[in-house]
Amino acid sequence: MPEKGFQDYYPDEASYCYGCGRLNEHGLQIKSYWDGDETVCHFQPRPHHIAIPGYVYGGLIASLIDCHSTGTAAAAAARAAGNIPDAGQRPAGGSFPRFVTASLHVDYLRPTPLGVPLEVRGRVTEIKGRKVVVSAIVSAERQVCARGEVVAVQMPEHMTPRK
Amino acid sequence: MPEKGFQDYYPDEASYCYGCGRLNEHGLQIKSYWDGDETVCHFQPRPHHIAIPGYVYGGLIASLIDCHSTGTAAAAAARAAGNIPDAGQRPAGGSFPRFVTASLHVDYLRPTPLGVPLEVRGRVTEIKGRKVVVSAIVSAERQVCARGEVVAVQMPEHMTPRK
Numbered sequence A, B: 001m002p003e004k005g006f007q008d009y010y011p012d013e014a015s016y017c018y019g020c021g022r023l024n025e026h027g028l029q030i031k032s033y034w035d036g037d038e039t040v041c042h043f044q045p046r047p048h049h050i051a052i053p054g055y056v057y058g059g060l061i062a063s064l065i066d067c068h069s070t071g072t073a074a075a076a077a078a079r080a081a082g083n084i085p086d087a088g089q090r091p092a093g094g095s096f097p098r099f100v101t102a103s104l105h106v107d108y109l110r111p112t113p114l115g116v117p118l119e120v121r122g123r124v125t126e127i128k129g130r131k132v133v134v135s136a137i138v139s140a141e142r143q144v145c146a147r148g149e150v151v152a153v154q155m156p157e158h159m160t161p162r163k
Helices: A058-080 B058-080
Strands: A033-035 A038-043 A099-108 A118-128 A131-140 A143-154 B033-035 B038-043 B099-108 B118-128 B131-140 B143-154
Touching: A038 A058, A058 A099, A058 A118, A058 A131, A058 A143, A058 B058, A058 B099, A099 B058, B038 B058, B058 B099, B058 B118, B058 B131, B058 B143
Parallel strands: none
Antiparallel strands: A033 A038, A038 A118, A099 A143, A099 B099, A118 A131, A131 A143, B033 B038, B038 B118, B099 B143, B118 B131, B131 B143
16 A cells, blocks of 8 residues: 555545645645655646646646645644654544645746656745745756745634635 | 737747646636736636635636736737737737746735635736736735736747647
């Protein structure tokens, strides 16, 4: 059985996100994992994720950075709280906290080729209270194509799902 | 016949963008227009463009800001060059130049409700050579939900479509 991604530990009601919700059948369903002190996500853009023919759409790159970074924030906060999934792969608290994005910045360094898998790597640069800052790079064929930073904040109570 | 959007003046080979390409049948196909010295785009998120239930996905908001701003940059550059569509709606140069995103910044100010149309308004804050800077706000029900800035650069020759 493959290792679970961070997003598999979100509670069900927080798992409909277009970018990373395992329950959004129309979405991207990205999965993020620890790799030492960094986090990693691999994603294969679909043929229609085009900017101009041959290159990946910048909004998709922003979306990958966004969701991988909020996932990284959730995993880092859980780890900082000692809430680490055990061998049965259930985090001590039952699920990871859900983070939302306060700000997102992306620098597009070079055109990103379409048709190859992308790698997103994240690194926590600050963790303080309910705020986690994550820097991320997106690579294709081992070339860095974009660099991003996300300020993520643990989801406030008033932002619970609207019926 | 409804007024054409900026994106309708892109050359065909630059019209497959997932966010704004009129020829991308799977994409968002946003349309942007002048409104005095500002630009405006209206978009109705689809039910699957969810963050958590009831709220719009942040990556979609980033995508709207991105494509509306590159469209604004193209229209502003065309207007600065006197390349304004005539009554027959054909720009003097035949088409608008295509801009790509060098950097994108989004501040998410409040959760954006899902189920209502969004308005994206753009304003050119700098235009110099091949670079245009656009600031944008995204509103729902007349409340500003996000604010963004895009540095757009006229598409370099080496980024012509890859076959």
